[in-house]
Amino acid sequence: MTMLPREIYLNQIRTFYHFADIKMLQGLKRCGKSTLLKLIKDELLCQNIDKDHLIYIDTEKVSANFDLKDEILKYIKDEQTYYLFIDEVQNIQNSIDILKYFLKTTTISIFVTTSIKNKFMDTFLSTLQPYIHFFTIEAISFGEIINLKKVTNKQLIEQEFNTYLLWGGLPHKFKLQNKEETEIYLKDTFEAIIFEEIIKKNSIKDINLLLTVLDYLIASTSQMFSATEIINFFKEKNIAISSKTIYECLNYAEETLFLTKVPTYDIERNKILQRRNRYYLSDLGLNSIFNKQKKTNYVALLKNIVYNELITHGFSITTGMIQNEMIDFVATRNDEKVYIQVDFLLSQAENSQKKINILKEIPNNYPKYILSMDRNNYSTDDIIHENIIYWLLDEKDNL
Numbered sequence: 001m002t003m004l005p006r007e008i009y010l011n012q013i014r015t016f017y018h019f020a021d022i023k024m025l026q027g028l029k030r031c032g033k034s035t036l037l038k039l040i041k042d043e044l045l046c047q048n049i050d051k052d053h054l055i056y057i058d059t060e061k062v063s064a065n066f067d068l069k070d071e072i073l074k075y076i077k078d079e080q081t082y083y084l085f086i087d088e089v090q091n092i093q094n095s096i097d098i099l100k101y102f103l104k105t106t107t108i109s110i111f112v113t114t115s116i117k118n119k120f121m122d123t124f125l126s127t128l129q130p131y132i133h134f135f136t137i138e139a140i141s142f143g144e145i146i147n148l149k150k151v152t153n154k155q156l157i158e159q160e161f162n163t164y165l166l167w168g169g170l171p172h173k174f175k176l177q178n179k180e181e182t183e184i185y186l187k188d189t190f191e192a193i194i195f196e197e198i199i200k201k202n203s204i205k206d207i208n209l210l211l212t213v214l215d216y217l218i219a220s221t222s223q224m225f226s227a228t229e230i231i232n233f234f235k236e237k238n239i240a241i242s243s244k245t246i247y248e249c250l251n252y253a254e255e256t257l258f259l260t261k262v263p264t265y266d267i268e269r270n271k272i273l274q275r276r277n278r279y280y281l282s283d284l285g286l287n288s289i290f291n292k293q294k295k296t297n298y299v300a301l302l303k304n305i306v307y308n309e310l311i312t313h314g315f316s317i318t319t320g321m322i323q324n325e326m327i328d329f330v331a332t333r334n335d336e337k338v339y340i341q342v343d344f345l346l347s348q349a350e351n352s353q354k355k356i357n358i359l360k361e362i363p364n365n366y367p368k369y370i371l372s373m374d375r376n377n378y379s380t381d382d383i384i385h386e387n388i389i390y391w392l393l394d395e396k397d398n399l
Helices: 007-016 033-046 068-075 095-105 119-127 142-149 154-167 171-175 179-200 207-219 227-236 243-255 285-290 298-312 352-360 388-392
Strands: 022-026 054-058 082-087 108-114 132-136 259-266 271-281 316-322 325-333 336-342 368-372 384-387
Touching (some): 007 022, 007 033, 007 132, 022 033, 033 054, 033 108, 054 068, 068 082, 068 095, 095 108, 142 154, 142 388, 154 285, 154 298, 154 388, 179 207, 179 243, 179 285, 207 243, 207 285, 227 243, 243 259, 259 298, 271 316, 298 316, 298 325, 298 336, 298 388, 325 352, 336 352, 352 368, 368 388, 384 388
Parallel strands (some): 054 082, 082 108, 259 316, 336 368
Antiparallel strands (some): 259 271, 325 336
16 A cells, blocks of 8 residues: 555645755654655655755664764755755754754755654754744544545445554554554554663663553543552552652653643633643554553543544644533634534433533633534534544544
8 A cells, every 4th residue: 555645744844845944843753754754855856856955864774973964065065955854853962053053054944853852852942943843743644544545435434433543543554464463563663662762761670660650641541640640540559659750651651752741721710720731642553552451441532533633733732621620622723723522422421411511611702512423413503513533534724
């Protein structure tokens, strides 16, 4: 199967192809960032950009004594625009000063990827902030999968959704033949990230404890929890753990983009609440491979899918709170704002009406959605209800 051009991201990035600045693509390892770089390079070649003005560096394949500045200088022969591609830029520790130098001395359009979010990348972003356009890259979305497979039959679309809910959307998965190959690939991928990017780089000694906490965090996707709750959970299993260890593990998961933290926004007081966060998985395959709790919370997984979809379409996300009740997503993009609640079946869930009533309490006229797996439409005059599967297939140019 041919890899689908990531048109949703290419559309976002194309505007900046010829700008003398940095286009940063950040996302979970193996989510498709390298493919995007190659697609951009191919598009530039189709625009008759001289191939000698395209510089591609895969930092995972360079030698220990690699000199980025010398490598770039080998290519620069004239005053025309050059296009520099650096895959996994965090592997070059002096990249900040070198890129800043070339931005000031050369007409150069720079594209970089990274699969981490740590202090080095914070420094990278803050130091080069005036030059950076930032793009969050997600694994393949459900809509992309349906386009990739050219599925039009309603029953097959719903079957594909069930598969997506279970195995996520890491690109290489779609080249595999069966469930066994998929399990092996996802397990190898995620274990490589844990051992290479967390255990090895942070010199973790108690590996079993780390894995136990990560397992808990993965199983708790899209739920709000506290360090105290985690401590009590492990206490019942006779496992001693400190809040410091919990926050360290959370930090490791965020740094490697396993989990993304979403803060809570108090709508009435117009403020972000401290220590009231939810965490979402970058890819749902994580839950299938590492959730040893063996309890599948389908509402939590549906929320995670909605979160990833909104991020894919360029929304910034918070959890909303009004009158001490929670709204799953407050999503903003430019001048747009939407409020979204997620449930499994409105026809069965006892708290569905409560979720709808909370939306009605919001004192503004921005769109309000409730998404579920119901086939019937439960929209009201002021609340839009959609089946989550078909909501995922909408273009979302406007919500």
